[in-house]
Amino acid sequence: MQRLLALIPPGASRIDLLAPPFAGHLNPVLAMGRALAEHYQVRILSTPKALPRIHAAGLTGVAIEGEYDDVLCAVANPQYAVKTHPVRLYRQFREVVGLLVNFSHALAQYWRDEGTPDLVISDFTLPVVGEVCHQFSVPWWTSLPSPCALETADGVPGYCGGLLPPRNKFERVIQCLHRKKVRGFKRCIFWLFRKTIRPTGIHRLYREDGSESAYSAHCILALSEERFEFPRTWPAAVHFIGPALYTPPVIVPQPPFETGKRHVLVTLGTHLDWHKAEVTRAVAKLAQTLPDWVFHFTLGNPDTASVAHQSNLYCLPWVDYDRWVSEYDAVIHHGGAGIMWHCLKAERPALVYPVDYDQFDHAARLAWHGKGIWLKGGIHALEQARPLLLRLVQSTVKNEK
Structure with a gap:
C-alpha cells in the first residue's frame, strides 16, 4: 500500500x-x-x-x-x-x-x-x-x-x-x-x-x-x-497501486487438511449462489476421479450452519483466503479479482472456471500470462478436469524443485 x-x-x-x-x-x-x-x-x-x-x-x-x-x-x-x-x-x-x-x-x-x-x-x-x-x-x-x-x-x-x-x-x-x-x-x-x-x-x-x-x-x-x-x-x-488483499477474521471451522494428501480449494466467491449446487455436483464427480485427493468447496457464506462431507469432498461455509490459500496444492476458482490475486501472491496453480461479469476477462489474462488454465466448456469441463489438475500440480512440483 x-x-x-x-x-x-x-x-x-x-x-x-x-x-x-x-x-x-x-x-x-x-x-x-x-x-x-x-x-x-x-x-x-x-x-x-x-x-x-x-x-x-x-x-x-x-x-x-x-x-x-x-x-x-x-x-x-x-x-x-x-x-x-x-x-x-x-x-x-x-x-x-x-x-x-x-x-x-x-x-x-x-x-x-x-x-x-x-x-x-x-x-x-x-x-x-x-x-x-x-x-x-x-x-x-x-x-x-x-x-x-x-x-x-x-x-x-x-x-x-x-x-x-x-x-x-x-x-x-x-x-x-x-x-x-x-x-x-x-x-x-x-x-x-x-x-x-x-x-x-x-x-x-x-x-x-x-x-x-x-x-x-x-x-x-x-x-x-x-x-x-x-x-x-x-x-x-x-x-x-497493486492488489488490495485483506480478509476480516471470521469464526468458522478450520478447513480439514489430511496428512499426506493433496488438497484442492474450489470457490465461486460470495456471489453466484444460483450456480453453486450444480458446481457441487460437478466437483463431487471430479473428486471421484482423484480418490486420494481432498477437495474443499467453499460456499462463501460464513453464516452457513455446518460442514458437509461426502467421501473426499467437503463443503465448507467459508475459507479465509489470507490464511489458507497457500496450503492448497491447487485452486479451482471463478476468476474473481480477490481469489485471483490471492493465488498469484501465494503462487498457487489455478484452474479458472469463469461464470459471469469480468471473470472471463480475468481468465483470459491468467491464461495469456501462463498463470492459470482457463477451463472452457462449462460444467462438463469441470467434471472432467482431472488431467488438467494433474498437469497443474506436477508442473508446480517441478518448479519448486
Whole structure:
C-alpha cells in the first residue's frame, strides 16, 4: 500500500472510504483503510450488514441510513446468470438505480450532520458518490479492483467474453466494434433511465474528453499490476497501486487438511449462489476421479450452519483466503479479482472456471500470462478436469524443485 500512501495529498487528515457490503468490494476497501488508518483518520461508510466486518478489521464503520442490504443481496445474487444478457442487465440496472438515488441523498445528509472528509475513496460500484462530493467540494477518487472494466480508446475491451490481444488487423477491427458495442449499450441504458438517474445529479455518461463520468476524473486506483493487464492507453487518472488483499477474521471451522494428501480449494466467491449446487455436483464427480485427493468447496457464506462431507469432498461455509490459500496444492476458482490475486501472491496453480461479469476477462489474462488454465466448456469441463489438475500440480512440483 505504499503506492497508495504516496498519492494522498498533503494536508489531508480525514479520509472516508465507501463500498457496498459484498466481500469482493468491501475487502479491498478495508485493506486500503487499514493502511491509511496508520496515518489518517479513517471511516468506512457502507450498509449495516458490513459493520461487523469493518469493526473486525479494527476500523471505524458507519452505516448510511436506509434499507439497502436485502435489495442489494437480491441484485448481486440473482437466481440466474447475468453475463451480457441485455434484459437481465436492464433489470439489474433498474433495481440498482433506485438504491443509488436513496444512497446519495442519505450520504449528503450524513456529511451535513457529521462534517465532510478531506478525501473520499469510493468503490467503482457507487458512481453517485462523485456527484455528492462535487456538492460539498470534496476530492473524490475511485477504487477499481478490475481495471479491465474501464473503457479506453484502444486495447482489449472488457465484458465481451474474455477477449485476448488481437493478432492481426481483422481482430483489431472486431475489437473496435466490440468497444463501440459496449459504449452503445451503456448509452442506451442511460437514456432509458435518464429520468430516474437525474435525481442523483448525474446528467451525462461520458465527459467531453470521452472518459466515463462514473469514475473519478482525478484519480482511479487500479487494484492490479499494469504488467498483468493487456496493453492499452490508460487515462491519466489511472494509478496502479497493486492488489488490495485483506480478509476480516471470521469464526468458522478450520478447513480439514489430511496428512499426506493433496488438497484442492474450489470457490465461486460470495456471489453466484444460483450456480453453486450444480458446481457441487460437478466437483463431487471430479473428486471421484482423484480418490486420494481432498477437495474443499467453499460456499462463501460464513453464516452457513455446518460442514458437509461426502467421501473426499467437503463443503465448507467459508475459507479465509489470507490464511489458507497457500496450503492448497491447487485452486479451482471463478476468476474473481480477490481469489485471483490471492493465488498469484501465494503462487498457487489455478484452474479458472469463469461464470459471469469480468471473470472471463480475468481468465483470459491468467491464461495469456501462463498463470492459470482457463477451463472452457462449462460444467462438463469441470467434471472432467482431472488431467488438467494433474498437469497443474506436477508442473508446480517441478518448479519448486
